[in-house]
Amino acid sequence: MNQENETQTWVREFILLGLARDRKAQVSLFVLFLTMYLVTIVGNVLILLLIRLDSRLHTPMYFFLTILSFVDLCYANSIVPQMLAHFFSARKSIPFPSCVLQLHVSLAMGGSEFFLLGAMAYDRYVAVCHPLHYTVIMHGGLCLGLAAGSLVAGFTNSLMEAIITFRLPLCHNIINHFACETLAVLRLACVDISFNMVMVAISGFLVIMLPCSLVLVSYGHIVAAILRIRSAQGRSKAFGTCASHLTVVCMCFGATIFTYLRPRSASAVEEEKxxxxxxxxxxxxxxxxxYSLRNKDVMAAFQKLLREIQR
Structure with a gap:
């Protein structure tokens, strides 16, 4: 036991292997990811600004979109700046406390996003299936409660995973990843990690499958309601209110389910990265x-903002 504690105390920092070792590849990746990071910052800040300034966007759907943009900003800022800096660092190190914080924040933001997408699916269900009672059902208190519950659930799950991960005695400090990620850190442990893998699976089920189930149930009712609409124009309008959200749901849930809920393989490490x-x-x-390119209301708010700036 003492030996385990000494080993764990010795790990004061971690070394991240990153994405590439070739200098030219690192420069190319830096330019690519810096461009994407800037687009992320500008895009999400613009969404927040438009929703804040345009009273037509002060609805439950755009309230949830505001929270989603905030979560995306926090998630990107927890990982990408360090990754960009490491492209030009000979020694890609991260202190132990910073690694814990990075894992906790990124995991919390990821979990919160899943629950938010579930809440947004419920919002779309009410809008399509109960349009006459939409404002009564989706009142401010419920929206605030769903958003707060999503964040609390994400942070609670992340805190639990961070605690049980970093309490393990670690024999190595070289992480084969570009950031501190749960599965990558678990591979450094000196002891059997079967319990941790079970907890990761349970966490994955709760954080991924529960919101995913809510999404599936909501969209099951939405599809049934749309099929009952007689006019093609009405069906197209109803589906249009859900298209952006459904696209994001497929993208986010699909990527994470592929990472955490598939069988392990020899190439799992590179696939996870x-x-x-x-x-x-x-x-x-x-x-x-x-959400902006497929949304007429957001584009109208953007055009209005441009006209005001040009005056």
Whole structure:
């Protein structure tokens, strides 16, 4: 036991292997990810600004979109700046406390996003299936409660995973990843991690499958309601209110289910890095683009803002 504690105390920092060792590849990746990161920041900040300034967007759907953009900003900022800095660092190190914080924040933001997408699916269900009672059902208190519950659930799950992960005695400090990620850190443990893997599976079920089930049930009712609409124009309008959200749901849930709920394989480490990269860099960039380019209200608010700036 003493030997385990000494080993754990020795790990004062971690070394991240990152994505590439070739200098040219690192420069190319830096330019690519910096561009994507800037698009992420500008896109999500613009969504927040438009919803704040345009009173037509002060509805439950856009309230949840505001929270989603905030979560995406926090998630990207917890990982991407460090990853960009490491492209030009000979020694890609991260202190132990910073690693714990990074894992906790990124995991909390990821979990919160899943629950938010579930809440947004319920919002779309009410809008399509109970349009006459929408404002009564989706009142401010319920929206605030769903958003707060999503964040609390995400942070609670993340705190639990961070505690049981970093209490393990660690024999190594070299992480084969570009960030501190649960499965990558668990591979450093000196002891059997079967319990931790079971907890990761349970966490994955609660954080991924429960919101996913809510999404499936909501969209089951939505599809049934749309099919009962007689006019093609009415069906198209009803589906249009859900298209952006459904696109984001498929993208986010699909990537994470592939990472955590599939059988382990020899190439699992590289697959995890690829999917984690997609979720940390690509998804936060695409979310505001999907919601803005496919949404007439957001585009109208953007055009209004441009006209006011040009005056």
């Amino acid at each position: 690829t999917v984690a990269l997609f979720y940390a860099v690509v998804a936060p960039m695409l979310n505001p683009l999907i």
